[in-house]
Amino acid sequence: MGIPLDDLVTTVVITNGGGDMLGRTMPRHRAPLIVVDNGSTDGAVDAAVRGRDDVRVVRLPGNIGAVARNVGVAAARTPYVAFADDDSWWAPGALDRAAAILRDHGDVALVAARILVGPGNRPDPTCARMLESPLPAWHDGDGAAGRSVIGFIACATVVRRDAFLRAGGFDDVVFFAGEEERLALDLLSAGWRLVYVPDVVAHHDPQPARDRRHRGRLIVRNSILTALMRRPWPVALGRARAALGSADGRAGLAAALPRVVSGLRQRRPVAPHVERAVAVVERFG
Structure with missing residues (x-):
């Protein structure tokens, strides 16, 4: 008899100052569950896990960004790991579905979920773009279940633990915001498949108080840095030139400059077949 599906996935939640939102989402997570406290000072983690003996808390002395997920994955003892932030959670049955896919398809390193946003469960537009991607449909035995993809959204993703660790997880050059791109490129270069599966569902309830403009600047910074680390020089330079078009x-771009040396130390252009697939998706828009 095989291992029950609900024993195959650990959920890793990273939080930094999660406040009341962490308290609201924590009851929605099932065990095994690891909370990585990314240098919080608001006491929200203690309040959120009170009375739950099935939660392991890993406390970090400071905020290390997306690399905190690496800490959680390393601490997990299951073959698959689901990510969540303090404002996201998994729909009932979603983790079992993702675990079955990863168990039955040894070439798949990552299952990206359909994301429903806010109290109204609005479809995240990124998911529509994944489903309409020019890359091949992905089949799960009985028919098309989704699509091959070249990227993902971390808080709605289940990964194969050993593939994630061998790819190095998230990196401290990018730190946070858009951190998924480099990891996706490395998994693809290593021969893994990434799939978007619409019937695996995650919920995300981002709070409006967060600084969207600051995040947008981080996305620009990290897009440039990721291209510097993994893409051909014309792509990296093209992203830098494009950044000059707005304040x-x-x-x-200015925020990327202090990290350029660290990025160059990690430069390892992707395999040609991966670059071709990425170029196809980028032309598609």
């Missing part, structure tokens, strides 16, 4: 873009 926020220039701010993102």
Whole structure:
């Protein structure tokens, strides 16, 4: 008899100052569950896990960004790991479905979920773009279940633990915001498949108080840095030139400059077949 599906996935939640939102989402997570406290000072983690003996808390002395997920994955003892932030959670049955896919398809490193946003469960537009991607449909035995993809949204993703660790997880050059791109490229270069499966569902309830303009600048910064680390030089330079076209873009480019040396140390252009697939998706828009 095989291992029950609900024993195959650990959920890793990273939080930094999650406040009341962490308290609201924590009851929606099932065990095994690891909370990585990314240098919080608001006491929200203690309040959120009170009375739950099935939660392991890993406390970090400071905020290390997306790399905190690496800590959670390393601490997990299951073959698959689901990510969540303090404002996201998994729909009932979603983790079992993702675990079955990863168990039955040894070439799949990552299952990206359909995301429903806010109290109204609005479809995240990124998911529509994944489903309409020019890459091949992905089949799960009885028919098309989704689509091959070249990217993902971390808080709505289930990964194969050993593939994630061998790819190095998330990196401290990018730190946070858009951190998924480099990891996706490395998994694809290693021969893994990434799939978007609409019947695996995650919920995301981002709070409006968060600084969207600052995040946009981080996305520009990290897009440039990721291209510097993994893409051909014309792509990296093209992203830098494109950033000059707006004030926020220039701010993102300026923020990238202090990290360029660290990025160059990690430069390892992707395999040609991966670059071709990425170029196809980028032309598609």
